[in-house]
Amino acid sequence: xxxxxxxxxxxxxxxxxxxxxxxxxxxxxxxxxxxxxxxxxxxxxxxxxxxxxxxxxxxxxxxxxxxxxxxxxxxxxxxxxxxxxxxxxxxxxxxxxxxxxxxxxxxxxxxxxxxxxxxxxxxxxxxxxxxxxxxxxxxxxxxxxxxxxxxxxxxxxxxxxxxxxxxxxxxxxxxxxxxxxxxxxxxxxxxxxxxxxxxxxxxxxxxxxxxxxxxxxxxxxxxxxxxxxxxxxxxxxxxxxxxxxxxxxxx
Numbered sequence: 001x002x003x004x005x006x007x008x009x010x011x012x013x014x015x016x017x018x019x020x021x022x023x024x025x026x027x028x029x030x031x032x033x034x035x036x037x038x039x040x041x042x043x044x045x046x047x048x049x050x051x052x053x054x055x056x057x058x059x060x061x062x063x064x065x066x067x068x069x070x071x072x073x074x075x076x077x078x079x080x081x082x083x084x085x086x087x088x089x090x091x092x093x094x095x096x097x098x099x100x101x102x103x104x105x106x107x108x109x110x111x112x113x114x115x116x117x118x119x120x121x122x123x124x125x126x127x128x129x130x131x132x133x134x135x136x137x138x139x140x141x142x143x144x145x146x147x148x149x150x151x152x153x154x155x156x157x158x159x160x161x162x163x164x165x166x167x168x169x170x171x172x173x174x175x176x177x178x179x180x181x182x183x184x185x186x187x188x189x190x191x192x193x194x195x196x197x198x199x200x201x202x203x204x205x206x207x208x209x210x211x212x213x214x215x216x217x218x219x220x221x222x223x224x225x226x227x228x229x230x231x232x233x234x235x236x237x238x239x240x241x242x243x244x245x246x247x248x249x250x251x
Contacts, residue, residue, distance in 0.1 A: 004054075005064070007034040014046040015039055015077075017068060019054040022140065023061035024165055025133065025172070032067060039075060047072040052083035056158060057091060058165045059221030065092075066217050069101070087158035094224060100214040126183040126190070133172050139181060140165060150185070151250045159228040160247055164192060166221040167243045171196035175241060188249050189230070195242040206234060 005026065006018040015038050017031075038044075049068060054061075065081065072079035081101050084092075089106045092098060098105055126146045131139055140161055147157040164181070171179030175196025182193045205222060226232045231246035 005031050005034075007031070007038050012046075013042060013044050014048050015044045016048050016050060018050040019057075019061070019064075021053065022056045022137065022161075023054050023064070024056070024058040024136065025169055026060040026064045028060070028064055028067055031064060032071065035068065035071060039071075039077075044075070044077055046078045046080070047075075049079075049081045050083060051081060051085065051088055054088055055085065056161055056165075057088060058162065058169055059224075060169070062092070062095060062097070062220060063217045065097075065101070087155055090155060091158065091162065094227065095220050096214045124185040126185055128182045130178060130180045131168060131171075132178045136165065136168050136172070139168065143183065146183075146185075153250070156247075156250070160190070163225045163229055163245055163247070164194070166225050167192075167194045167245070170201075170222070171198065171241070174198055174201075185249065188251055190247045190249055192245040192247070193242060194245075195240060197240040200236040200238055201234065201241055206236070 004020050004023045006020065008016050008018075015035060017035065035047075047068060049065065057065075069079050081103065084103070086106065089098075089103065092101060092103065093106050097103075127139065127142050129135075129139070143160060143164055144157060147160050152160065164183075168179060168181065171194060175198030179194055179196040181195075184191045225245070229245045230248050231244075233244040235242045
């Protein structure tokens, strides 16, 4: 969203774009207009994207990075992402964009998983609520709090937030502006059911999913959700869409 992106020009002729917090549901046109204005205000030789304060991205946030890189290339200026948090770096790696952005391949470390109380294995309803655009951050906060309480690693929490956000964002954008999310923990799995009353997902987006070509804008969000969830099921038609995601909890 708008407040997650700052644009300025440094004395060294660098257009600096700073992403802050959860960079989701970005309005690309508004951000790019500010970048264009900054580039015209002073001759620039470099575009620098500071990700040190970005805690997460959705597909629109990744698309913003691709659009910024494209704008820098058209202007003939150097482009650089820097100070990425490990989860954001891993996100770009999963999307096949590590080499595309000139980033080092992230190392893989086994996260420490604290022991869970055996009583936590019982059926637990985490949340059950309708949502619109303004509710997505509230849902993300509740999911994050629950994930931390059951010992999910930082990276697994990131993946959970990413999967839920992508499907909720699709409901807002393409499913009539609203949806409903129900999350239940059952034994060693977290079950997410996200539904909307939109016109349905076109069949071409559901058949034979393949990784989008690096640098292509669009389609990567749904592909990533399939990749990071242990199970992905969808029912869709003219009356709406229900997506069910299964994620294994730490044992």
